[in-house]
Amino acid sequence: MKVAVLSGGIGGARFVAGLRDALATGDQDEAQVTVVGNTADDIWLFGLRVCPDLDTVMYTLGGGIDPDRGWGRRDETWHAKEELAAYGVEPAWFGLGDRDLATHLVRTQMLGAGYPLSEITAALCARWDLGVTLIPMTDDRVETHVVIDDAGAPDGRRAVHFQEYWVRLHAPVAHAVVPVGADKASPGPGVLEAIADADVLLVSPSNPVVSVGTILAVPGIADAVRSTGAAVVGVSPIISGSPVRGMADRLLPAIGVDVSAAAVGVHYGARSHGGLIDGWLVDDSDSDALPELTDAGLLARAVPLYLSDRDTSRALAAEAVELAGSIRRNAG
Amino acid sequence: MKVAVLSGGIGGARFVAGLRDALATGDQDEAQVTVVGNTADDIWLFGLRVCPDLDTVMYTLGGGIDPDRGWGRRDETWHAKEELAAYGVEPAWFGLGDRDLATHLVRTQMLGAGYPLSEITAALCARWDLGVTLIPMTDDRVETHVVIDDAGAPDGRRAVHFQEYWVRLHAPVAHAVVPVGADKASPGPGVLEAIADADVLLVSPSNPVVSVGTILAVPGIADAVRSTGAAVVGVSPIISGSPVRGMADRLLPAIGVDVSAAAVGVHYGARSHGGLIDGWLVDDSDSDALPELTDAGLLARAVPLYLSDRDTSRALAAEAVELAGSIRRNAG
Numbered sequence: 001m002k003v004a005v006l007s008g009g010i011g012g013a014r015f016v017a018g019l020r021d022a023l024a025t026g027d028q029d030e031a032q033v034t035v036v037g038n039t040a041d042d043i044w045l046f047g048l049r050v051c052p053d054l055d056t057v058m059y060t061l062g063g064g065i066d067p068d069r070g071w072g073r074r075d076e077t078w079h080a081k082e083e084l085a086a087y088g089v090e091p092a093w094f095g096l097g098d099r100d101l102a103t104h105l106v107r108t109q110m111l112g113a114g115y116p117l118s119e120i121t122a123a124l125c126a127r128w129d130l131g132v133t134l135i136p137m138t139d140d141r142v143e144t145h146v147v148i149d150d151a152g153a154p155d156g157r158r159a160v161h162f163q164e165y166w167v168r169l170h171a172p173v174a175h176a177v178v179p180v181g182a183d184k185a186s187p188g189p190g191v192l193e194a195i196a197d198a199d200v201l202l203v204s205p206s207n208p209v210v211s212v213g214t215i216l217a218v219p220g221i222a223d224a225v226r227s228t229g230a231a232v233v234g235v236s237p238i239i240s241g242s243p244v245r246g247m248a249d250r251l252l253p254a255i256g257v258d259v260s261a262a263a264v265g266v267h268y269g270a271r272s273h274g275g276l277i278d279g280w281l282v283d284d285s286d287s288d289a290l291p292e293l294t295d296a297g298l299l300a301r302a303v304p305l306y307l308s309d310r311d312t313s314r315a316l317a318a319e320a321v322e323l324a325g326s327i328r329r330n331a332g
Numbered sequence: 333m334k335v336a337v338l339s340g341g342i343g344g345a346r347f348v349a350g351l352r353d354a355l356a357t358g359d360q361d362e363a364q365v366t367v368v369g370n371t372a373d374d375i376w377l378f379g380l381r382v383c384p385d386l387d388t389v390m391y392t393l394g395g396g397i398d399p400d401r402g403w404g405r406r407d408e409t410w411h412a413k414e415e416l417a418a419y420g421v422e423p424a425w426f427g428l429g430d431r432d433l434a435t436h437l438v439r440t441q442m443l444g445a446g447y448p449l450s451e452i453t454a455a456l457c458a459r460w461d462l463g464v465t466l467i468p469m470t471d472d473r474v475e476t477h478v479v480i481d482d483a484g485a486p487d488g489r490r491a492v493h494f495q496e497y498w499v500r501l502h503a504p505v506a507h508a509v510v511p512v513g514a515d516k517a518s519p520g521p522g523v524l525e526a527i528a529d530a531d532v533l534l535v536s537p538s539n540p541v542v543s544v545g546t547i548l549a550v551p552g553i554a555d556a557v558r559s560t561g562a563a564v565v566g567v568s569p570i571i572s573g574s575p576v577r578g579m580a581d582r583l584l585p586a587i588g589v590d591v592s593a594a595a596v597g598v599h600y601g602a603r604s605h606g607g608l609i610d611g612w613l614v615d616d617s618d619s620d621a622l623p624e625l626t627d628a629g630l631l632a633r634a635v636p637l638y639l640s641d642r643d644t645s646r647a648l649a650a651e652a653v654e655l656a657g658s659i660r661r662n663a664g
Contacts, residue, residue, distance in 0.1 A: 047441035077409050083434030087459050089441075098430040102415030109379035109421075127419050 001031045003321070004198040004230070008038045008211025009053040010070040011237060011245055011307070012204035013060035018313025019202070020061065020131045022321060033132035034194040036221075038206070039117065040137075040144040040179045040214035043163045045094055046084060048104040049111055052163070053211065054121055054136060055103055062128025064099075070245075073099040093168040118188045135194065137215045140185035144210050146254075147176040162210055171247035174254040177209050182217040187224075195224040200324040202317075203234035203277060205244060205305070208264050209251040216276070225276050231327035233279040233320045234268055236261035239305055240285045262289035270297030279323040281305065281316070299327055333363045335653070336530040336562070340370045340543025341385040342402040343569060343577055343639070344536035345392035350645025351534070352393065352463050354653060365464035366526040368553075370538070371449065372469075372476040372511045372546035375495045377426055378416060380436040381443055384495070385543065386453055386468060387435055394460025396431075402577075405431035425500040450520045467526065469547045472517035476542050478586075479508040494542055503579035506586040509541050514549040519556075527556040532656040534649075535566035535609060537576060537637070540596050541583040548608070557608050563659035565611035565652045566600055568593040571637055572617045594621035602629030611655045613637065613648070631659055 003023070005016055016035055023031040038053040052071065059065035059073060066074045076097035085092045096104075103124060110120045116139040125134050144162035149172065157175060165171060195201060206212050216222045225232060238261045243249050249259045257267045261282035269275020273296070280298045282289055283305035293300035303319045304312060335355070337348055348367055355363040370385040384403065391397040391405060398406045408429035417424045428436075435456060442452045448471040457466055476494035481504065489507060497503060527533060538544050548554045557564060570593045575581050581591045589599045593614040601607020605628070612630045614621055615637035625632035635651045636644060 046437045047444055048437070073415075075411075077411055077430060079407075079409050079430040080412065080433045080437070083405075083431045084437065087434060087438050087456065089434075089438055098409060098411040098433075099415045101412045101430075101433065102419060102421075105378045105380070105412070105416065106419050106421055112379055124419065 001200065002198045003031055003033045003200045003202065004194040005033065005035045005202045005204055006206070006212050006215050007035050007053070007057060007204045008206030009041065009056040012053070012206040012211065013057040013065070014070075014307045014313050015204040015235065015317060016057060016132060017060055018307070018310070018315070019317035019321070021310065021314040022318040024131070034190070034198075035132050035134045036137055036191050036194060036215060037134055038137055038211045038215050040142045040182065040210065040217075041162055042141075042143060043161055045091065045096060046089065048101070048108045050096070050104050051107065051117070051136070054134065055100070057134055058125055058128055058130065061130040061132060061134070062125070064128060071095075072097050076100065091164070091168065094163060095167070116189075118190070135190050136188045137191060137221065138185040138188045138218050140181060142179050142181040142185050142214065142218070144177060144179045144214055146174050147178070148172050148174060166247070171250040174251050177213075177251055177254050179214040179217045182214060183219065185218045187218055187220050192220060192224045195221070195228050195230070198228060198230035199328070200321060201225065201228055201230040201232045202320050202324070203232065203268065205235040205237040207237060207246060207248045207251065208257070208267060209248065209255055213255070222276065226271060226274070231279065231324035231331070232271060232277045233281065233324045233327070234265065234277045235316065235320055236264055236280065236282045236286070236305060238264055239283040244306060260289065261286040262292045265289075265293050265298055265300065266296045273297045278327045281320055281323065299323065299330075333531045334529055335363055335365045335532045335534065336526040337365065337367045337534045337536055338538070338544050338547050339367050339385070339389060339536045340538030341373065341388040344385070344538040344543065345389045345397070346402075346639045346645050347536040347567065347649060348389060348464060349392055350639070350642070350647070351649035351653070353642065353646040354650040356463075366522070366530075367464050367466045368469050368523050368526060368547060369466055370469055370543045370547050372474045372514065372542065372549075373494055374473075374475060375493055377423065377428060378421065380433070380440045382428070382436050383439065383449070383468070386466065387432070389466055390457055390460055390462065393462040393464060393466070394457070396460060403427075404429050408432065423496070423500065426495060427499070448521075450522070467522050468520045469523060469553065470517040470520045470550050472513060474511050474513040474517050474546065474550070476509060476511045476546055478506045479510070480504050480506060498579070503582040506583055509545075509583060509586050511546040511549045514546060515551065517550045519550055519552050524552060524556045527553070527560050527562070530560060530562035531660070532653060533557065533560055533562040533564045534652050534656070535564070535600065537567040537569040539569060539578060539580045539583065540589070540599060541580065541587055545587070554608065558603060558606070563611065563656035563663070564603060564609045565613065565656045565659070566597065566609045567648065567652055568596055568612065568614045568618070568637060570596055571615040576638060592621065593618040594624045597621075597625050597630055597632065598628045605629045610659045613652055613655065631655065631662075
C-alpha cells in the first residue's frame with residue numbers, strides 16, 4: 001500500500017509517527033509512506049537556510065526531536081544563540097540550538113554548492129532512520145508572510161515573515177496570509193507522483209492556512225489531489241473550536257473560515273463536489289458536526305483526536321487509514 | 333606612544349595581552365596599540381569563514397578565550413561539531429565550538445552582505461573590550477598551503493591547507509610553504525599607516541613562517557617595516573632550539589632557517605643591513621647567541637622569554653618596549 005501525507009510541523013510530524021507505528025504493527029508492513037512537507041515556513045537566519053517543518057518531521061521520525069517542546073533537538077544547548085545575541089545580531093527571538101545548527105549548516109552549504117532542497121533533504125534524512133520518505137513540497141523558495149496591524153506604517157499595516165508573526169509576535173490578528181513565491185513555484189520532485197500513485201492520501205492535522213494551505217498553493221498540487229485515485233482523508237486540527245496546538249485560530253479568520261472542525265472540513269471540501277478530500281475525522285467532542293459534514297459530501301467520523309502520546313497518535317492514524325479503506329471499498 | 337604589533341595566534345595574542353598590561357601599569361596610559369593580525373590561517377569550513385588568528389587575539393584580549401587550550405571560547409560546547417560528524421560532513425578534525433560558531437556566522441553573513449574583513453573584524457571586536465585595535469593584514473583572501481610528502485601522488489608530493497597540515501596531520505615534514513594569494517593581496521586598511529606612524533613596532537613571538545612570514549608576504553608590508561621611523565623589536569619564538577609552542581621547528585627548515593633563536597633573528601635581519609628589525613629578544617638560556625646577533629647588526633638582549641602566565645607576558649612585553657626605547661634613544 002502506498003500512503004502519501006501532506007504535513008506541516010509538530011502536529012503533522014506526530015501524526016506521521018503514529019501512521020508509521022500503525023502501519024508497522026498491522027498487516028501493512030509493505031506500506032510505503034511519502035510525506036510531502038511544507039516549506040513555506042522556511043527562513044534565512046544568520047545566513048543559514050532553516051526549514052522548520054521539514055526538520056520537525058525529520059527529527060520526530062528519526063528520534064532526535066525534543067519530545068517536550070515538539071521542535072528542535074533533544075539534549076540541545078543554546079550557546080551559539082547566546083553569542084549571536086551578545087554580538088547584537090538580530091533576530092534574537094528564533095530558537096536556533098547548537099545541535100540543530102549543524103542541520104542548517106549542511107543544508108546551506110549544499111544549497112551553495114547547487115543542490116536542490118529535495119536532494120539536500122534526502123541527504124539529511126539518510127542519517128536518520130525515518131521509515132518514511134520525506135520530500136519538500138517544492139524546491140523553489142516560498143515564504144509565507146502575514147499582514148498585521150502596524151500603527152506606525154503609512155497604511156496602518158505591514159507584512160511580516162510567518163516566523164516573526166508566529167515566534168516573535170505570538171500571532172496577532174492577521175488580515176491576510178500570502179505564501180510569497182508559491183504562484184511561481186513548481187512541485188518538488190516526486191510530489192505529484194506520490195499523490196497520483198497513492199492508495200491513501202492523508203491530510204495531517206496541520207495548520208490549514210500556513211501548512212496544508214501553502215502546500216496546496218503550489219500550482220499543480222491541488223489538482224493532483226483532486227484527481228488522484230487515492231482515498232483522501234483529512235484530520236481536523238480543530239477540537240471543540242480550538243486548535244489542538246499552535247494558533248490556527250488566529251489564521252483561519254484571515255481566510256474566512258470559522259474556527260471549527262466542521263468549517264475546516266467544509267473548507268477543504270468533498271472531492272465529489274470539486275473539493276480536496278473524501279473523508280474527514282473530527283474529535284468525539286465534535287460529533288454534532290457530522291451531519292453538516294455529511295451534507296457537504298464528506299464521509300465523516302468522530303474519533304479521539306487529541307495526540308497525547310505515541311498510542312493515541314497510532315490509534316488516530318489507524319482510524320484515518322481505516323476510513324480511507326472504507327472509502328476505497330465504497331468506491332470499488 | 334603608538335605601538336604596532338605583527339601577530340599570529342596564541343603566542344602573539346598572549347604577548348599582546350602582556351603588552352596591554354605593561355602599558356596600562358606604567359606611565360604609558362595614553363599608548364595606542366594596533367595589532368596587525370595574520371589571516372593566512374583562515375579557512376572556509378562548512379560554508380563559514382573562520383579566522384583562527386584574528387579570533388584568538390580577539391578572544392584572548394576580550395577575556396573570552398579558553399585559557400587552557402589557548403584557542404577557542406571558554407565554557408565551550410561541541411554539539412554542532414558532533415552533529416556535523418554524525419551527518420558525515422568533513423572535515424571532522426577542526427575544532428569548531430558552539431560559542432565560536434556565532435563569530436563565524438556573523439562574519440560569514442557580513443561577508444555575504446559585502447563588508448570587507450577589516451570592517452567585520454571591527455564590528456566583532458566592538459563586542460569585546462580589547463583595549464587595542466585589531467586589524468587584519470589584508471582584506472583579500474590569502475590561504476597558506478604546505479607541500480608535504482604523499483606516496484600516492486604522481487610526483488610524490490601534495491599541497492594541503494595549513495589548517496589540515498597543522499591540525500589534522502600534526503605538521504609532517506614540509507617541503508614548501510606557500511601563502512596562496514599573498515602576491516596579489518593588498519595590505520588591509522590602516523596596516524601601512526599603523527606601521528609607518530608607530531613609535532614602536534613589535535614582532536611578536538609568533539611563527540616566523542606561517543604567521544609573521546605571511547603578514548610580511550603581503551606586498552608593501554615588509555617595505556613599510558623597513559622604512560618606518562619606529563624602533564622595531566622582535567621576540568624569538570624559539571627557546572633553546574625548540575619552539576615555545578606550536579610546531580615552528582617543522583616549518584623553519586622549509587624556508588632554510590635553523591631552529592634557533594639566533595637563526596630566526598638573523599632571518600629577520602637588521603634594518604641597518606636591509607633587514608626588518610632593530611632589536612631582538614632571546615631567552616636567558618640562549619644568551620650565547622648574543623654575539624652572533626650583535627655581529628648581524630641587531631641590538632639583542634637575553635631575558636626570560638617563556639610566557640607562563642600574565643605576569644611573565646607583561647614582563648616580556650615591557651622588556652620589548654624598553655629595548656625599543658633604547659633603540660630610539662640611540663637613534664636620537
